[in-house]
Amino acid sequence: MPSSAADPIYDDIRAAILSGDIAPGAPLRQDEIAKRFGVSKIPVREALRRLEVDNLVVFERNKGATVRHYSETEVLQLLDIRIALECRALELAVPHMIATDFSDMRQLLREYANRTDPAEWGAMNAKFHHMLYEPCGNPQLMKMIDDLQGKLGQFLRLLVSTASGLERPMREHDEILEACERGDTQTAVRTLRHHIEATQKEVAAFLRRGG
Amino acid sequence: MPSSAADPIYDDIRAAILSGDIAPGAPLRQDEIAKRFGVSKIPVREALRRLEVDNLVVFERNKGATVRHYSETEVLQLLDIRIALECRALELAVPHMIATDFSDMRQLLREYANRTDPAEWGAMNAKFHHMLYEPCGNPQLMKMIDDLQGKLGQFLRLLVSTASGLERPMREHDEILEACERGDTQTAVRTLRHHIEATQKEVAAFLRRGG
DNA sequence: GTTGACAAAATGGTATACGATTTGCAAGAA
DNA sequence: TTCTTGCAAATCGTATACCATTTTGTCAAC
Numbered sequence: 001m002p003s004s005a006a007d008p009i010y011d012d013i014r015a016a017i018l019s020g021d022i023a024p025g026a027p028l029r030q031d032e033i034a035k036r037f038g039v040s041k042i043p044v045r046e047a048l049r050r051l052e053v054d055n056l057v058v059f060e061r062n063k064g065a066t067v068r069h070y071s072e073t074e075v076l077q078l079l080d081i082r083i084a085l086e087c088r089a090l091e092l093a094v095p096h097m098i099a100t101d102f103s104d105m106r107q108l109l110r111e112y113a114n115r116t117d118p119a120e121w122g123a124m125n126a127k128f129h130h131m132l133y134e135p136c137g138n139p140q141l142m143k144m145i146d147d148l149q150g151k152l153g154q155f156l157r158l159l160v161s162t163a164s165g166l167e168r169p170m171r172e173h174d175e176i177l178e179a180c181e182r183g184d185t186q187t188a189v190r191t192l193r194h195h196i197e198a199t200q201k202e203v204a205a206f207l208r209r210g211g
Numbered sequence: 212m213p214s215s216a217a218d219p220i221y222d223d224i225r226a227a228i229l230s231g232d233i234a235p236g237a238p239l240r241q242d243e244i245a246k247r248f249g250v251s252k253i254p255v256r257e258a259l260r261r262l263e264v265d266n267l268v269v270f271e272r273n274k275g276a277t278v279r280h281y282s283e284t285e286v287l288q289l290l291d292i293r294i295a296l297e298c299r300a301l302e303l304a305v306p307h308m309i310a311t312d313f314s315d316m317r318q319l320l321r322e323y324a325n326r327t328d329p330a331e332w333g334a335m336n337a338k339f340h341h342m343l344y345e346p347c348g349n350p351q352l353m354k355m356i357d358d359l360q361g362k363l364g365q366f367l368r369l370l371v372s373t374a375s376g377l378e379r380p381m382r383e384h385d386e387i388l389e390a391c392e393r394g395d396t397q398t399a400v401r402t403l404r405h406h407i408e409a410t411q412k413e414v415a416a417f418l419r420r421g422g
Numbered sequence: 423g424t425t426g427a428c429a430a431a432a433t434g435g436t437a438t439a440c441g442a443t444t445t446g447c448a449a450g451a452a
Numbered sequence: 453t454t455c456t457t458g459c460a461a462a463t464c465g466t467a468t469a470c471c472a473t474t475t476t477g478t479c480a481a482c
Contacts, residue, residue, distance in 0.1 A: 003270045004435065006260065030464070040437045042253060045465080046260045049217065053264040055351075059214045062443045062464055077349045084299030084352070085292070092291060138288045140266075141295070144355075215465065241434070251467045256435080273434055273473045 005039045006046035012037075013047060017056050017067055018150040020157070024069035028057060054147070072207040075155055078148060079200040085145050086196065087189050089133035090176075094185040096135035102181050105131050109173055113166070121166065122157045128173060132180070132192075156199070159206050168198065216250050217257035223248075224258060228267050228278055229361040231368070235280035239268060265358070283418040286366055289359060290411040296356050297407065298400050300344035301387075305396040307346040313392050316342050320384055324377070332377065333368045339384060343391070343403075367410070370417050379409065 013033070016022045028048060030041045037044070048065045051057040057065045070078070105128065112124045126149050133145060172195040179188035224244070227233045239259060241252045248255070259276045262268040268276045281289070316339065323335045337360050344356060383406040390399035 003272050029462095031462085041464085042256075042436055042466095045253075046257055049257045049261050050264045053261045061214050063445095064464060074351065077351050080299065080303060080349055081296070081352050081355065084295045088291065088295030088298075138291055140285065140288050141292050144292065240432095242432085252434085253436095253466055274475095275434060 004046070005037075005043035006050070009033065009037055009039075009044055009047035010050050014051060014054070014056065017051070018153055020154045022067050024067045026067045028065040028067065030064060055151070070151070070155075072204075075152065075207070076200060076204060078152055079196060079203065082145075082148055082152070083193055083196050083200075085141060085148065086129065086133060087193050089136045089138070089141050089145060090180075090192050091185055091189050092136035092138060092141075093133050094135075094180050094183065094188055096137060097180055098135075101131070101135060102177070105177055109170070109177065112173075113170060119157070122153060125156075125169065126153070132176065155203065159199075159203060169195070172198070215254060215257070216248070217254040217261070220244065220248055220250075220255055220258035221261050225262060225265070225267065228262070229364055231365045233278050235278045237278045239276040239278065241275060266362070281362070281366075283415075286363070286418070287411060287415060289363055290407060290414065293356075293359055293363070294404060294407050294411075296352060296359065297340065297344060298404050300347045300349070300352050300356060301391075301403050302396055302400050303347035303349060303352075304344050305346075305391050305394065305399055307348060308391055309346075312342070312346060313388070316388055320381070320388065323384075324381060330368070333364060336367075336380065337364070343387065366414060370410075370414060380406070383409070 013022070013028065022028075030044050030048070034041045034044045048057055048059070052059055052065070056068055058068045059065050108124065108128055108131065112121075112128065115121065115124065129149070130142075130146065133142060136142070172191060175191045176188050176195065179185075179191060224233070224239065233239075241255050241259070245252045245255045259268055259270070263270055263276070267279055269279045270276050319335065319339055319342065323332075323339065326332065326335065340360070341353075341357065344353060347353070383402060386402045387399050387406065390396075390402060
């Protein structure tokens, strides 16, 4: 039972923005959304305001809400935050990993390597990273990481289809996982850090070329 | 010009929760708030929903909003996130610090040491940390750090008045600042990390004794 | 005195209604 | 043609109104 009629609206629009179904800058018409969900504007506005706090939409007085556009600089800054959160999460997670964690991740990486559709890479990449950090036992940290992943999703999806491909990230994923299995937290974290910094450089280059 | 009537309500209640003026678990009556601000319930609900996304209030269907209560575990987890964000911010900030940054921070630390009222320590501590990270040039990261600081504020305020006092934190603040002046990012970050971990241990001990 | 049932009051959630602002468009002037 | 100007439609923001649910208070039965 949802706490209110705004909940499903919030979830739906959120997903639509994160998946890229609604483009940045697109206006979010309250009446249209209200009709679509069969409710009045009140819960729609509530949902949009919540998305505003999430930094996914922007409000302008008497103009309503539009999907927020992240500038190149802001995307790079989000990646800096990713380094902060994910390195810490991995550091906390490694000591808690057990055998099934390793085998599950190995399994995922094998499947990953066999996929040829770049559209799937983004999701699998996100899933692998999520599994890496899950044992950290800090739900609030996990939520922040997932939120960030969502915001960056659209850019990374774009990137992965144009950039160098799977070779580098796959090798780094293997290195990270191996370090985790050895219980070598230091190496795992350092490798993860380089992994994200490499992504950061690719994004920077991609954007310089006018993404 | 505020984007809507919900804005000042959001800001006010947010401040009241963060400052501890409204205790955790306290109900937030929509009609009462609406009357106090001279508006209807609609903008009040919007404001409360935004606070829910901020994780500051909790909604229960047909019971309305109450101020969220953080468990002991969650407070310790927030401190883990603090380590992640602030160490990264400091790492990014050190290379950008200039002479006036150092002198401003030294100035603050001197004032800090002269204050005898524990109630002021929390604010000055927050300010010093904020100044440390500001040069990182990442507004989104700064916002996350400040939000976290706000959430932890009430606990740290409680703590500082009961715990060991100023001696340890002050010494560590000096150490961090000196490392920054030398441009020794490694040492600065490592010291900051120990600094926050020490706080974490004190909070853990405080909570064990039934804070 | 305690418990249970029921009515009354309070509170929450949302649809409707309406004034305010912006936007789109057409008609006329340069 | 291109640039104003003004009006109509669309859209937004919020007060009012209303029903649903929860809480509170009362009173009788045990």
